[in-house]
Amino acid sequence: MGELENIMELSKRRGFFWPSFSIYGGVAGLNDYGPLGSVLKDKVYGEWKNLYASIGGIEIDTPSVTPESVLKASGHVDRFIDLATACKACKNKFKVESLLSDKGVDMVPSGVEDAWKIMKELSVKCPRCGGELGEPFEFHLMFPIDSNGERFYLRPETAQGIFVNFKLLLNFNRGKLPMIVYQQGKGYRNEISPRQGLIRQKEFNMGEVEVFLDPAVNGYFKPETKEEMYLLDRDGREHHMSLPEAVNKNIILSEDHAYFLEKTMEFAIRIGIDSKRLRFRQHRKDELAHYSRDCWDLEFLMDGSWVEITGISDRGTFDLGNHQKFSGENLAFEGENLARVIEPASGIDRMVMAILISSYNKRENGYVNLKLLKNMAPYPVAVLPLQKKDGLSEKAREIFNEIKKIEPMAYYDESGTIGRRYARQDEIGTPYCITIDYETLEREVVTVRERDSMEQIKDIPYRDLLTHRPFISNPILKGSGSVKN
RNA sequence: GCGAGAAUAGUGUAGUGGUUAUCACAGGGGCUUCCCAAGCCCUUAACCCGGGUUCGAAUCCCGGUUCUCGCACCA
Secondary structure (H helix, E strand, C coil): CCHHHHHHHHHHHHCCEEECCHHHCCCCCCEEECHHHHHHHHHHHHHHHHHHHHCCCEECCCCCEEEHHHHHHCCHHHHHEEEEEEECCCCCEEEHHHHHHHCCCCCCCCCHHHHHHHHHHCCCCCCCCCCCECCCEEEECCCEEEECCEEEEECCCCHHHHHCCHHHHHHHCCCCCCEEEEEEEEEECCCCCCCCCCCCCCEEEEEEEEEEECCCCCCCCCCCCCCCEEEECCCCCEEEECHHHHHHCCCCCCHHHHHHHHHHHHHHHHCCCCHHHEEEEECCHHHCCCCCCEEEEEEEEECCEEEEEEEEEEEECHHHHHHHHHHCCCCCCECCECCEEEEEEEEHHHHHHHHHHHHEEECCCCCEEECCCCCCCCCCEEEEECCCCCCHHHHHHHHHHHHHHHCCCCEECCCCCHHHHHHHHHHCCCCEEEEECHHHHHHCEEEEEECCCCCEEEEEEHHHHHCCCHHHHCCCCCCCCCCCC
């Protein structure tokens, strides 16, 4: 069974995520987060916000429903709607633009009629079977919405909500650059063939950061980490070196860009993604998005292939320049100068997958423990009576109620045998189980059992567990969170 | 989207025209000499959807949906 399959099976069974609308047959590319996945996803967002807040970032929240004018300016309307045509014989579909370019005609037809006319003039045939092609039609990579005759789209990225607010945000920031703005939210892409669970979806969670820099100041942000990283440059050369060194050797072209690679790596590690499965890969010139001058992706290795989880793009002045031109508003930060933008954009759902895959461990006896970091586990602690009899159940509930006051996500379970309950918590990544036994009845002490080592710490006065935000930072409790980075 | 295969309890599966639809695990309840999914008893729970063929369909046919693998797509 592949890594992805293991996670999908566990996720569906234990409530991390599953396909949406399944009682109606399901829809490809849409997934629900279950009770555990919702908490995990929120914790990922939480760590992400903490990281960017800690370096001075500010948050914004803008709509998904976006007027066409905005996406016209950003280039998405032209780049995200293709004219397509289908072969009448073999049913394959093709982009009209690429068919014309095969004929040596480099132009984008202005509409369906224009395209149809040109296709007839050049007598374009199906490149697969030579068959006759049908009338072209619009193929939307964005989801269009019509409201009283006005056209909107669901946003393909959250970024535009930040760019269009640049003036208001800069005013909030009291005119100062650099300015770091971040937004969490859903993005939408009409994927032709969504696959692989949370990896390619039609609707997905994004965390996007737009860093606005004064282009006259280079190296406002500098990477510091000495840690060696795996870098793959646009010419396919592998490098194993620290980020400052990569800047010195001109592999990464700007210190500011490298700094946000550093922050991205820091974030991935902080949420428990295995650093041995991570690399940065620079986009080739021909794969850069229309708005991007340079881009490094953080990629995660799963089932033998690398999947993008964050793209750190240098968008230059593309977006502000276009919005200035299309809206007529002055978006310069001083005089004529436009801010330059670095954008670390993370796929939150992919990060959740990466966490689950990094944490998944099968023991020799065949049972699974999820080695989630303590700060990520949906249930930080479970309270388990050794058995139900002899007042253990009552005592356990009493202690559980106390613990609930400081840790609302504590979990209680008294069904079946104790071993089964430990196993159940291991599988969903709960780092600690507090066991209430006969000693507790006599001396108010409990046993704490650690998930990965299965070791027990005996004779802990349970009152001591109530004095800290206990199950994430209590010094009494060691171990756990054992994804090595 | 194309081509090929697949879809049966929560999960994994058996079942080639007539079965009370198999088994395991998981879930719930109980017993138990009770600290790692032990054992025993009881129990919940499924043929993807819609048409068709047939006396009779989980099983055969058609369409849809979803999944897997290849191709294409991934701004």
